[in-house]
Amino acid sequence: MIEQRNGSGFSTTCVHAGARPDQHTGGIVTPILPSTAHRFPNPSGENLYPRYFNIPNITAVSAKIAALERAEAALVVSSGMAAVSTCLLGLLRAGDHVLFHSELYGGTLHLAKETLPRFGIEVDFYDLQGDDFMTRVRPNTRMIYAETPSNPLLKVTDLRRVAHFARSRGIVTLVDNTFASPINQRPVEHGFDLVLHSGTKYLNGHSDVCCGAIAGRAELVDRIRSAAVDHGGVLDARACWLLERGLKTLALRIQRHNENGQRIAEFLRGHPRVSAVHYPGLTDDPGHGIARRQMDGFGGMLSFEVKGAVADAERFVSRLRLFTLAISLGGVESLVCFPCRTSHAHVGAGERARMGVTDNLLRMSVGIEDAIDLMADLKQALE
Numbered sequence: 090m091i092e093q094r095n096g097s098g099f100s101t102t103c104v105h106a107g108a109r110p111d112q113h114t115g116g117i118v119t120p121i122l123p124s125t126a127h128r129f130p131n132p133s134g135e136n137l138y139p140r141y142f143n144i145p146n147i148t149a150v151s152a153k154i155a156a157l158e159r160a161e162a163a164l165v166v167s168s169g170m171a172a173v174s175t176c177l178l179g180l181l182r183a184g185d186h187v188l189f190h191s192e193l194y195g196g197t198l199h200l201a202k203e204t205l206p207r208f209g210i211e212v213d214f215y216d217l218q219g220d221d222f223m224t225r226v227r228p229n230t231r232m233i234y235a236e237t238p239s240n241p242l243l244k245v246t247d248l249r250r251v252a253h254f255a256r257s258r259g260i261v262t263l264v265d266n267t268f269a270s271p272i273n274q275r276p277v278e279h280g281f282d283l284v285l286h287s288g289t290k291y292l293n294g295h296s297d298v299c300c301g302a303i304a305g306r307a308e309l310v311d312r313i314r315s316a317a318v319d320h321g322g323v324l325d326a327r328a329c330w331l332l333e334r335g336l337k338t339l340a341l342r343i344q345r346h347n348e349n350g351q352r353i354a355e356f357l358r359g360h361p362r363v364s365a366v367h368y369p370g371l372t373d374d375p376g377h378g379i380a381r382r383q384m385d386g387f388g389g390m391l392s393f394e395v396k397g398a399v400a401d402a403e404r405f406v407s408r409l410r411l412f413t414l415a416i417s418l419g420g421v422e423s424l425v426c427f428p429c430r431t432s433h434a435h436v437g438a439g440e441r442a443r444m445g446v447t448d449n450l451l452r453m454s455v456g457i458e459d460a461i462d463l464m465a466d467l468k469q470a471l472e
């Protein structure tokens with residue numbers, strides 16, 4: 090399949106890659122095959138079992154994700170955090186050191202600070218100022234973990250620069266690509282070894298499946314799969330099938346998320362009651378230059394502050410009609426949340442303040458509704 094970096098051809102991959110049409114009826118959709126026991130020997134010669142990650146619905150959706158990420162291999166697991174923990178615990182051992190981006194999804198931050206040290210894994214954090222990640226590398230650094238654009242402040246990491254630095258030292262690079270989706274950003278093309286997703290978000294896109302995905306170099310994905318078999322966070326056949334269905338419209342949905350995200354960021358930026366709009370598509374955003382180079386679109390995630398006290402931000406949210414106050418993101422419906430109470434609730438108040446996650450920072454997942462309706466809703470709620 091010939092595809093170009095500008096995104097043409099991605100809709101075709103979304104629809105067709107990995108699909109396993111029904112051999113018996115000619116049905117064009119991958120059938121749901123929920124068996125947990127398979128007669129031996131299976132025609133493929135393999136012992137099929139869900140937790141071995143080799144049943145047909147897992148294989149089909151994994152192949153689609155690998156194709157979208159331009160990766161040699163992919164694996165689906167039971168949640169985004171299962172993807173994070175399986176990658177880390179599958180590749181690291183006691184005495185290893187990992188460098189994490191200082192702005193991380195709250196669950197990942199908790200895992201890095203509380204769980205990894207219990208297994209003797211050393212962790213440290215880099216920010217994006219200057220060469221900080223380079224100066225923090227130690228002789229036992231085995232992995233650099235990035236998240237870009239990051240949650241909730243949409244900071245952008247220069248993937249090519251990190252990959253180039255890490256590769257020359259034999260350090261594995263892993264990035265949480267949840268906010269961008271493979272339609273907007275394919276880290277493997279920038280030299281990253283591994284990519285992970287909370288598939289609960291854009292990949293599935295309909296706010297009705299909890300899942301995760303890992304993609305990258307086959308040798309590393311094989312090691313992670315072997316850990317996943319031990320950890321047991323398998324994704325059930327029906328959930329795989331729903332994820333596969335969701336992925337068919339990923340390129341279409343992301344195109345609309347990109348358009349709506351840009352329009353709403355610009356609208357909020359121009360509104361007198363709003364301050365500090367974080368969106369990599371705004372030309373004066375600190376991440377805009379790098380984002381333009383490494384992304385094909387800027388996505389539907391943004392964050393901003395409503396001027397005034399926390400009560401003003403709360404009043405604004407309570408007046409919204411089309412945006413639901415809810416955690417999660419990446420679905421067709423527009424959502425809004427207070428990161429200080431949701432994804433960053435278990436990050437200490439001091440740490441939150443240092444990160445810039447203020448108490449009236451709102452994170453918005455812009456859905457695929459009509460931008461004109463979304464802007465009208467924001468306008469009435471702000472005034």
Ligand SMILES: *Cc1c(COP(=O)(O)O)cnc(C)c1O
Nearest residue numbers: 168169170194240267287289300
């Ligand atoms: C939601 C999210 C996760 C965790 O995914 P779950 O599916 O909830 O386990 C990880 N990273 C990012 C950026 C997320 O938004």
